[in-house]
Amino acid sequence: MPAGDPACSQFHPLALADVPRWDFTTDVAIIGFGATGACAAIEAAQAGARVMLFERSSGSGGASALSGGEIYVGGGTDAQIAAGFDDTVEDFTAYLKLAGGPCVDDAKCEIYGREALAHYQWLKDQGVPYRGNYLPGKVIEPTDDSTLIWSGSEAASPFRNHARPAPRGHVIQHMGWGGGRPLVDILERRARDLGAEIHIDARAVALITDGARVAGVVMRIDNRNHCVRATKGVVLATGGFVFNDAMRRKYCPDSFRVNSPIGDRDDGLGIELGASVGGDPVHMDQFFTTCPWTIPADQAHGVFVNVAGQRFINEDCYHGRVSRCAIDQPGGKVYLLLDSAHFSQPLDLAGINIVATGETWDEVEGELGMTPGTLAATMALYNTHAALGRDPLFDKQPPILVPLDQSPFVALELNFETSYFSFFTLGGLKTSTDGEVLNRAGDAIPGLYAAGRCTSGLPAWGHGYSSGLSLADCTFFGRQAGRAIAHA
Numbered sequence: 001m002p003a004g005d006p007a008c009s010q011f012h013p014l015a016l017a018d019v020p021r022w023d024f025t026t027d028v029a030i031i032g033f034g035a036t037g038a039c040a041a042i043e044a045a046q047a048g049a050r051v052m053l054f055e056r057s058s059g060s061g062g063a064s065a066l067s068g069g070e071i072y073v074g075g076g077t078d079a080q081i082a083a084g085f086d087d088t089v090e091d092f093t094a095y096l097k098l099a100g101g102p103c104v105d106d107a108k109c110e111i112y113g114r115e116a117l118a119h120y121q122w123l124k125d126q127g128v129p130y131r132g133n134y135l136p137g138k139v140i141e142p143t144d145d146s147t148l149i150w151s152g153s154e155a156a157s158p159f160r161n162h163a164r165p166a167p168r169g170h171v172i173q174h175m176g177w178g179g180g181r182p183l184v185d186i187l188e189r190r191a192r193d194l195g196a197e198i199h200i201d202a203r204a205v206a207l208i209t210d211g212a213r214v215a216g217v218v219m220r221i222d223n224r225n226h227c228v229r230a231t232k233g234v235v236l237a238t239g240g241f242v243f244n245d246a247m248r249r250k251y252c253p254d255s256f257r258v259n260s261p262i263g264d265r266d267d268g269l270g271i272e273l274g275a276s277v278g279g280d281p282v283h284m285d286q287f288f289t290t291c292p293w294t295i296p297a298d299q300a301h302g303v304f305v306n307v308a309g310q311r312f313i314n315e316d317c318y319h320g321r322v323s324r325c326a327i328d329q330p331g332g333k334v335y336l337l338l339d340s341a342h343f344s345q346p347l348d349l350a351g352i353n354i355v356a357t358g359e360t361w362d363e364v365e366g367e368l369g370m371t372p373g374t375l376a377a378t379m380a381l382y383n384t385h386a387a388l389g390r391d392p393l394f395d396k397q398p399p400i401l402v403p404l405d406q407s408p409f410v411a412l413e414l415n416f417e418t419s420y421f422s423f424f425t426l427g428g429l430k431t432s433t434d435g436e437v438l439n440r441a442g443d444a445i446p447g448l449y450a451a452g453r454c455t456s457g458l459p460a461w462g463h464g465y466s467s468g469l470s471l472a473d474c475t476f477f478g479r480q481a482g483r484a485i486a487h488a
Contacts, residue, residue: 059200242266
């Protein structure tokens, strides 16, 4: 260790009295330069605070830059109105709460429900472009520059029964996949224009505390610890913990049933830093997963069954909800059943294989080695009611609800170990609507704020996720944290 290097063990806070020197001084120190950190920096700088933003990689990005650039917004956007959807703040907020399930943070849903339209305008004011048109159908993200898509389970049960459906996925105007990178680029330019000082290749190793207050952070730069004095405090914007196997084994063991993590060095750093000063990690067992190649409209007409030949979900809901419910099933795999009228060949990279065919569902059942009369009975019941436009078991809706009666029939295997199931974690620090990190008693830790995937936010429940919720959460609550810390 170089002479004079502050001696601190990783994640254990360093007392202010033990700081040998201040290498940097600022009002606000933000850790992480994805969309969360950029939005926090913009708001803090606009409020007049001096901002230093530290990023462990060699440039901005984070998980945000790996996304499709889709933000979940409702309540009557211009794109919704132009497409003829009469969405309301009440329906939008109700859906957010339903999507949070048992992990819901009502206060976060309510403030975002009220402020989403203003947030959408704020994004435009920063230079984020939206074409404004609607793309119908069941898609993952547009491959053209369309704006509005159905990106959740809005039109599926049970959600449709409690909140009037409307499409709410708003995608940055960008041709092809990967709109997250241009989104982050726009936010980065705005943060730089406002004077945020950026330090890259800088990893946080400990928070600095002045009694109960967070007064700064120790950053590892060029193989040396640097002490950063943050007079107003620190914002954690560091992502989840999908790449920390030890944390996943401890908190989220079911995530080991699938195999393709999504993130950018998401190793739980911010969560552990927050916990080191009393922050309360919550809902750490929650994760999102999807085998998205089940989404084409033809295949959505199919029926999912487990290894016992039993249905477990209404297949018209969001592909992530289908996949997350699939992971709950026994046997390490599920089957997607299709008839010849609705079959399309899965992409090779999906790792989805045809494992049985037949002229009757009894023959498919036999090839799968299921108990006689199980799968055949499942499909007989399904087809009988689907022909009448009903699904008494799971309430799947027309027009996706159709009989599967055009032979030959096929069973596709989605194997949790070998098929492509992407996933990321959802649990994180408990925070207020202003981004204050809370302790177990629910009290704010002075000088410490957090937003994005290192917190438990709007996308809190793996079974209720909708595309765009993560970027909605990190951009909005990143702004909340930046504004609040600047005025602290």
